[in-house]
Amino acid sequence: MPLRCVRGLSSSSGPRVCIVGGGPAGFYTAQQLLKVGNTAVDIYERLPVPFGLVRFGVAPDHPEVKNVINTFTQTGQHERCSFHGNVNVGKDVTIDELRQAYHAVVLSYGAEGNRSMGIPGEGLPGVFSAKDFVGWYNGLPSNKELHPDLSFETAVILGQGNVALDVARILLAPVEMLKETDITQNALEALAGSKVRRVLIVGRRGPLQIACTIKELREMVNLPNTRADMLPADFEGIAEALKDLPRPRKRLTELMMKAVKEGGDDKAEKCWGFRFFRSPVEVLAGADGKRATGIRLALNKLEGSGESARAEVTGQLEDVDCGLIISSIGYKSIPIDPAVPFDPRRAIVPNEMGRVQDTAGLYCSGWVKRGPTGVIATTMNDSFDTARVLIQDMEAGKLDLSVNKPGAQAITALLQTRGVRAVLFSQWEKINAAEEKRGKSLGKAREKLLDVDEMLKIAWS
Numbered sequence: 001m002p003l004r005c006v007r008g009l010s011s012s013s014g015p016r017v018c019i020v021g022g023g024p025a026g027f028y029t030a031q032q033l034l035k036v037g038n039t040a041v042d043i044y045e046r047l048p049v050p051f052g053l054v055r056f057g058v059a060p061d062h063p064e065v066k067n068v069i070n071t072f073t074q075t076g077q078h079e080r081c082s083f084h085g086n087v088n089v090g091k092d093v094t095i096d097e098l099r100q101a102y103h104a105v106v107l108s109y110g111a112e113g114n115r116s117m118g119i120p121g122e123g124l125p126g127v128f129s130a131k132d133f134v135g136w137y138n139g140l141p142s143n144k145e146l147h148p149d150l151s152f153e154t155a156v157i158l159g160q161g162n163v164a165l166d167v168a169r170i171l172l173a174p175v176e177m178l179k180e181t182d183i184t185q186n187a188l189e190a191l192a193g194s195k196v197r198r199v200l201i202v203g204r205r206g207p208l209q210i211a212c213t214i215k216e217l218r219e220m221v222n223l224p225n226t227r228a229d230m231l232p233a234d235f236e237g238i239a240e241a242l243k244d245l246p247r248p249r250k251r252l253t254e255l256m257m258k259a260v261k262e263g264g265d266d267k268a269e270k271c272w273g274f275r276f277f278r279s280p281v282e283v284l285a286g287a288d289g290k291r292a293t294g295i296r297l298a299l300n301k302l303e304g305s306g307e308s309a310r311a312e313v314t315g316q317l318e319d320v321d322c323g324l325i326i327s328s329i330g331y332k333s334i335p336i337d338p339a340v341p342f343d344p345r346r347a348i349v350p351n352e353m354g355r356v357q358d359t360a361g362l363y364c365s366g367w368v369k370r371g372p373t374g375v376i377a378t379t380m381n382d383s384f385d386t387a388r389v390l391i392q393d394m395e396a397g398k399l400d401l402s403v404n405k406p407g408a409q410a411i412t413a414l415l416q417t418r419g420v421r422a423v424l425f426s427q428w429e430k431i432n433a434a435e436e437k438r439g440k441s442l443g444k445a446r447e448k449l450l451d452v453d454e455m456l457k458i459a460w461s
Contacts (some may be wrong), residue, residue, distance in 0.1 A: 014038025014080075015394055016407035018102040020089045020336070021045065021109035023052020025366020027072040028380045029106050032387030034078055036394075041081045042102075042408045044093075047141070048085040048423040048455040049431060050076060052110060054376065055448075056140045059166040060181035061173070063445065068376060076425040082408055085423035086456065092420045093411060095337040099361060101410045103399050104390055107340065107349055107356070107364040108383065111331035111372040117158065121283030122327070125149075126292035130163050130328035137170055137187035139448030141455075144186075149291075150194035152323025156295050158280050159328030160203035161211040162375075167326055168199045169219055172226050172270050182445045196324065198229070199272045204279040204300055204311040207238055207256055208245070214252045220272060221259050227266070228259040229273035235260055277301065278318065279311060283325060294321045331372040346371065354386030361399055363390050427459035434458050 019026045022045030030041045058065045098105050114129040135143035157164045175192045277300040284294035297318045300311040335342040343350045349364045356362040365386035366379050439446035449455050
């Protein structure tokens, strides 16, 4: 796409666009917008550090997935892009204030809420959301005090997507496999002393509806000193259905069936397995009622077939003893500001192709636009689409670019009066250097800072 200037503006005072959220959706949206020769982009992020779920969601043993940080860094260093970390939009500054300072505002703040299981006992100690558990081992400051108790033999994970398999793998992987990654040192030490030997990954539907991808399944199958423990009954009739499946689903199912058949090394000290056709009904407490010691599952049967099959309860129940329960049933976007329309049922900002409903000049990209699904490449395409729509609107005269907007200059001054100081990209690079230095002394890629105050101290030194 050639560089071009938007008509009606001199290059010195081009369109000013603000992006709320410094994760993949925010950076990909910025990357596309910067291709228009005179557009200035400011990214506001609640934490002092950028990159969102690439930093805090991607598994520590998947460093290749984090390579997109190199691209995001080029965007953050672009002369027409500014990063403003440590700014909590909706609290420190309102969306209306941002809209007054910019020609357009893009909401890319992701999904920081958890979907609730809605069952008795889910608030008991020993029950965690996958989002928080992942945040704990990936160094999200708000999860640093999680301290999961890993002294029980069995863990149950509810949900069968890639995040569920990431969690299962981290719980069962030999510590040697993790010690050179960017997993936090406190998580590494906790896992080194873990007594977890068995992880069950529970889903309400069957093997043909499982949500994970083949890469994550293959990693589970290949885990050292670990065998697969499946229920052959869960796979009845699956072999006959294979020939009609699309290729990716067929390969995934074949790998699962191979794991069922082979079972793995009987001498392995640890095991994992899928449990299909089961839904959580209640978290069971111990005799003292103080913590989770098991989970009650309803047994299901499928109505219909393929991707659209529905799980229907049979009336049968099954109790599983376990001391750690992790709910991996999805992330959820939450409203950011009363001025922004929000669909509570779908937990997204209602939009058409990224244009926020009934609000000119307001756009959205990523999970807050479409819901928390897909991989980083899905978010890339989605964010590029929103950026293209915004560029089209600028070129079609749908945004009033004749008014010179002050952008970050006005917002920085406003934040100053409220005692809020931003962390710029060059200051994040100081945090980055400090983390890499700490990591080097421990023989790993980086050791993430877990304390926001410590981050700020280094950033502003």
